[in-house]
Amino acid sequence: MTHEEAHQRLTAVFRDIFDNPSLEIADSTTADDIDDWDSVNHITLIAAVESEFKIKLSTRDVKNLANVGDFLKLIESKAA
Amino acid sequence: MLKQNRAELDYQDLVRKARRLQPGVGQKLKIALLADVSTQHLVPVLRALFASNGIDAHIYEAGFDTVQLEAFNPASGLYSFEPQLVVILQSVTKLRGLYCESGDRAGFSRAQVDAIEGVWQAIQSHLAVPIIQSTFVIPYERAHGHFGAKVPGTLPGAISEINRDLCERAQRHASVFICDIDYVAAWAGRRHFFDERLWALAKSMCSLELLPDVAQSIVDIAMASLGRGIKCVVLDLDNTLWGGVIGDDGLDGIGLGDLDEGGAFRFFQLFLRSLWERGILLTVCSKNTESTARRVFQEHPAMVLREEHIAMFVANWEDKATNIRRIREKLNIGFDSMVFLDDNPFERNLVRQLVPEILVPDLPEDPGLYVRAVCELNLFESAGASALDSQRTAMYQTAEKRESEKQHFGDLNSYLQSLGTVAELRRFEPPGLSRIAQLIQRSNQFNLTTRRYSQSQCEALMNDASCHPFSITVRDRFGDFGLIAVIVLKHPAQTLEIDTFLMSCRVLQRGVEQHAMNHIVEYARANNFTTVAGRYIPSAKNSMVKEFFAQFGFERGADEGAAGTEWRLDVSTYVAREVFINLETKP
Numbered sequence: 161m162t163h164e165e166a167h168q169r170l171t172a173v174f175r176d177i178f179d180n181p182s183l184e185i186a187d188s189t190t191a192d193d194i195d196d197w198d199s200v201n202h203i204t205l206i207a208a209v210e211s212e213f214k215i216k217l218s219t220r221d222v223k224n225l226a227n228v229g230d231f232l233k234l235i236e237s238k239a240a
Numbered sequence: 241m242l243k244q245n246r247a248e249l250d251y252q253d254l255v256r257k258a259r260r261l262q263p264g265v266g267q268k269l270k271i272a273l274l275a276d277v278s279t280q281h282l283v284p285v286l287r288a289l290f291a292s293n294g295i296d297a298h299i300y301e302a303g304f305d306t307v308q309l310e311a312f313n314p315a316s317g318l319y320s321f322e323p324q325l326v327v328i329l330q331s332v333t334k335l336r337g338l339y340c341e342s343g344d345r346a347g348f349s350r351a352q353v354d355a356i357e358g359v360w361q362a363i364q365s366h367l368a369v370p371i372i373q374s375t376f377v378i379p380y381e382r383a384h385g386h387f388g389a390k391v392p393g394t395l396p397g398a399i400s401e402i403n404r405d406l407c408e409r410a411q412r413h414a415s416v417f418i419c420d421i422d423y424v425a426a427w428a429g430r431r432h433f434f435d436e437r438l439w440a441l442a443k444s445m446c447s448l449e450l451l452p453d454v455a456q457s458i459v460d461i462a463m464a465s466l467g468r469g470i471k472c473v474v475l476d477l478d479n480t481l482w483g484g485v486i487g488d489d490g491l492d493g494i495g496l497g498d499l500d501e502g503g504a505f506r507f508f509q510l511f512l513r514s515l516w517e518r519g520i521l522l523t524v525c526s527k528n529t530e531s532t533a534r535r536v537f538q539e540h541p542a543m544v545l546r547e548e549h550i551a552m553f554v555a556n557w558e559d560k561a562t563n564i565r566r567i568r569e570k571l572n573i574g575f576d577s578m579v580f581l582d583d584n585p586f587e588r589n590l591v592r593q594l595v596p597e598i599l600v601p602d603l604p605e606d607p608g609l610y611v612r613a614v615c616e617l618n619l620f621e622s623a624g625a626s627a628l629d630s631q632r633t634a635m636y637q638t639a640e641k642r643e644s645e646k647q648h649f650g651d652l653n654s655y656l657q658s659l660g661t662v663a664e665l666r667r668f669e670p671p672g673l674s675r676i677a678q679l680i681q682r683s684n685q686f687n688l689t690t691r692r693y694s695q696s697q698c699e700a701l702m703n704d705a706s707c708h709p710f711s712i713t714v715r716d717r718f719g720d721f722g723l724i725a726v727i728v729l730k731h732p733a734q735t736l737e738i739d740t741f742l743m744s745c746r747v748l749q750r751g752v753e754q755h756a757m758n759h760i761v762e763y764a765r766a767n768n769f770t771t772v773a774g775r776y777i778p779s780a781k782n783s784m785v786k787e788f789f790a791q792f793g794f795e796r797g798a799d800e801g802a803a804g805t806e807w808r809l810d811v812s813t814y815v816a817r818e819v820f821i822n823l824e825t826k827p
Contacts, residue, residue, distance in 0.1 A: 200281060203441060203442050207252070219437045223441075
């Protein structure tokens with residue numbers, strides 16, 4: 161999976177979870193940049209990411225996720 | 241309840257659905273959610289699932305782990321919200337720590353349940369609403385392995401004890417319903433239910449995948465407590481209750497019993513039988529020749545269901561939608577309290593198209609999975625159990641039998657004859673007095689004068705020699721109607737007066753009233769009365785008997801307004817009416 165492909169698929173997940181079909185995300189995007197990205201949606205987001213990329217994140221992984229870039233790094237390191 | 245299958249319980253789909261809910265659509269229901277786990281992820285799922293059941297759920301979320309605080313504080317948000325339903329969700333996670341530190345392991349379970357019952361009582365003292373209490377999921381960790389099952393004082397043992405005790409206590413509180421989360425977890429598997437990571441991150445009681453199952457359980461119980469639920473199962477026969485087609489394969493050829501697929505159908509029938517026991521009406525709707533289909537119920541040795549379990553048996557070659565409408569009409573229940581179970585997708589779709597209100601779940605191709613499919617939908621959640629439940633079928637059934645006999649006999653008289661009706665006339669006597677007084681109080685439609693005598697007045701009539709008060713008890717070969725008519729004759733002077741003439745509408749048109757009139761005239765003749773006087777006093781509900789006396793040749797008197805109309809019969813002109821009732825007159 162290329163970085164580009166991961167970014168595209170992650171964008172689709174974000175658009176679904178935050179219910180915004182034109183949402184764009186960058187590596188630097190954080191919870192402050194997206195209105196509905198609160199602690200509740202964070203969990204929903206993690207679950208959606210896990211099922212989209214067929215990966216499992218640990219509690220520590222999730223705690224250390226500060227921005228979209230962190231998400232992508234984790235996905236790329238875990239996804240086959 | 242679920243409509244089709246578990247696919248409706250996808251967490252992400254439900255969250256999406258919750259986002260798109262239109263406010264104010266459906267019946268409003270205010271629900272307070274108290275929990276020692278977080279409920280943020282549960283709430284949207286609950287709202288979406290309630291919406292599927294036509295409920296606009298308004299949910300009050302108490303703060304994390306504030307169950308007692310909310311319950312014991314009269315000024316809490318719980319009470320100012322004025323909920324119509326309170327849900328208490330508790331997790332085993334908190335109990336782990338408490339149990340570990342507990343100085344009184346032996347008394348631990350009891351103390352926990354006491355505390356929970358205290359919460360119920362506090363809530364009940366402020367609110368008269370249903371309370372849904374969760375059970376605890378038995379933890380998976382075992383310090384002794386399997387051996388722990390026989391060791392006292394283990395954590396899993398203590399939790400099982402709490403669950404058992406909780407259910408027992410709930411029996412004493414009619415308004416408390418148990419939401420058996422332990423069953424939900426066991427069904428899915430505890431290793432799938434618990435999500436340690438999600439607990440750490442969000443204090444969620446279970447994985448997100450299983451949160452909808454928890455929510456659906458709450459919805460099911462809430463709907464049952466609102467009186468919604470399935471009351472009647474409409475069953476296909478061929479390949480639903482047995483393998484194969486009875487019309488083609490014959491009694492020996494159908495699959496039912498211990499062999500191969502036969503066991504699957506027996507399992508399904510055993511489950512249906514347990515539904516019958518708890519008062520669900522089982523009905524048959526099958527494309528078959530009725531006698532051929534009934535023979536299986538009468539003669540096949542492996543049948544678990546017999547004719548006595550079937551409230552209505554419809555087997556013919558008409559379309560199933562028409563037949564289902566007929567069943568609904570006879571049983572007089574709503575389509576939304578009926579479920580149709582048929583292995584044939586064509587029939588299911590036809591019924592879905594033509595009777596959209598009835599629930600038609602898919603059945604799997606493998607009959608071995610029928611029970612599983614039906615249980616997964618939790619179609620039969622109930623809000624009460626009664627010892628009388630299983631008698632209900634008999635009640636409907638005898639009514640149906642009489643009805644269907646009526647269809648067989650073109651001629652009403654031969655039908656009436658075939659019923660073998662026996663009527664017993666008795667002068668009032670002490671054992672029947674309370675039933676007599678009850679009938680006098682309740683009968684409205686077939687009641688000529690609506691005079692409401694109390695039980696002590698009935699007793700006075702009984703002892704009055706100038707009165708002839710009698711009751712009629714009726715039974716036929718299908719069943720016993722009990723005491724269904726009361727007639728009071730008075731003879732102050734030369735005229736025999738019909739003071740009271742009332743009858744239960746259940747026995748209309750069977751000749752009971754004719755039979756009674758024959759008796760009245762006989763009595764008049766035996767006691768040398770030349771005239772019988774009747775009276776019709778109009779009430780709000782008795783117009784059906786306005787012309788009652790006319791059919792017996794009584795002559796109408798003047799209309800006296802509120803006092804009604806007097807009708808007079810010249811006894812010598814009366815010809816006894818033909819009735820098909822065996823008399824047992826003991827006045």
